[in-house]
Amino acid sequence: MIVAGREILKHAHKHGYAVGAFNVNNMEQVKAIIEAAEETKSPVIIQASQGGLKYAGVEYIAAMVKEAAKNASVPVALHLDHGTDFKQIMMCIRNGFTSVMIDASHYELEENIKKTRKIVEMAHAVGVSVEAELGKIGGVEDDISVDEKDATFTDPDDAEKFVAETGVDSLAIAVGTAHGPYKGEPKLDFERIKVIKEKLNMPLVLHGSSGVPEESIKEAVRLGINKINIDTDIRMAFHRAVKEFVKKNPDVYDPRKILSPAKEEMKNVIADKMRIFGSAGMA
Ligand code: G3H
Ligand code: 13P
Ligand code: ZN
Structure with a gap:
């Protein structure tokens, strides 16, 4: 069933686990996520980026996810x-999204607050939850120095002010992860997660979570992360399976035959994440 984002995150916050938020652009990804969620009995967030919406169309994405969710037991x-x-x-x-992210993180604090508050007012009026971002979650960065860290990582006092003045339902924080594949091993600022969680006592979101070692993810969840965004690891699973299939079967041209193993590979990766995040069995 389709539910408000707030409902899913409140449960995760209360019970100390994280829900996977997986990016989609096509039907195989939607199906892989729903099947993994059903298999592991996990609540789940299916999300689309602006690029994903441009690729598939907002109506297509909404229709696919609603259709998949309609008969799901999670x-x-x-x-x-x-x-x-x-x-x-x-x-x-308007197309039935039950949660939206406003990312005004590249603006100064006051401007970020202003832009975020406007979205919160509109979204809350129709029961839709809002995630916002504070601090800068970069693209792929090799290593971040201490100075850069203070400039880009989420400041706990700013976070407190931001949440009080915007009324957001969840907050994405910058603590050392980055979007896309990592060159080295990402080092998370666990102390910062702990301090922010203690101050805010609300659902926290970790972006750029593909490629982060299992133990780091588990520690982040233990300290208060409740939503974990995964895109790159799904893309890589898709690529791996398609490449392997085409290599083994160079003459097969039926998209159903080529994409079925890709869906299975994505499903396995997603189900593993759900177990690591602690959402398995929570639905
Ligand atoms: O946060 C970024 C996501 O991985 C979406 O990437 O804009 O290429 O769809 P995209
Ligand atoms: P990854 O690139 O690490 O999968 O991050 C995805 C993400 O944060 C989407 O918002
Ligand atoms: Zn992100």
Whole structure:
């Protein structure tokens, strides 16, 4: 069943686990996520980026996820990932998204607050939850020095002010992860997660979580992360399976035959994540 993002995250926050938020662009990804969630009895967040919406169309994404969620035995939220455009956020809400992210993290604190509050007012009026971001979650960065860290990682006092003045339902924090594949091993600032969780006592979100070692993910969850975003690891699973299939079967041209093993590979990766995040068995 499709539910509000807030409902899923409140449960995770209360029971101390994290829900996977997996990016989709096509039907095979939607099916892989739903099947993994059913198999592991896990609540799940299916999300689309602005690029994903441009690729598939907001109506297509919404229709696919709603269709998949309709008969699912687990709670499913449909979420906009890294929304930056007011009109597009409204289009998502109009098409049944149950949660949206407003990412104004590249603005100064006051401007981020102003832009986020506007979305919260609109979204909450129609029961849609809002995630925002504070601090800068980069692209792929090799290593971050202490100075850079203070400039880009989420400041706990700013976070307290941000949440009080915007009324967001969840907050994405910058603690050492980055989007895309890592060159070295990411080092998470666990102390920062702990301090922010103690101050805010609300659902916290970790972006750029593909490629983060299992033990680091588990520690982040133990300290208060409740939503974990995964895109790159799913893309890599898809690529791995398609490559292998085409190599072994160079003359097979039926998309169903090529994409079925890719769906299975994505499903296995996603189900493993659900077990690591602690959401398995929570639905
Ligand atoms: O946060 C970024 C996600 O991995 C989405 O990436 O904009 O290429 O769809 P994308
Ligand atoms: P990855 O690139 O690490 O999968 O991050 C995905 C993400 O944060 C989407 O918002
Ligand atoms: Zn992200």
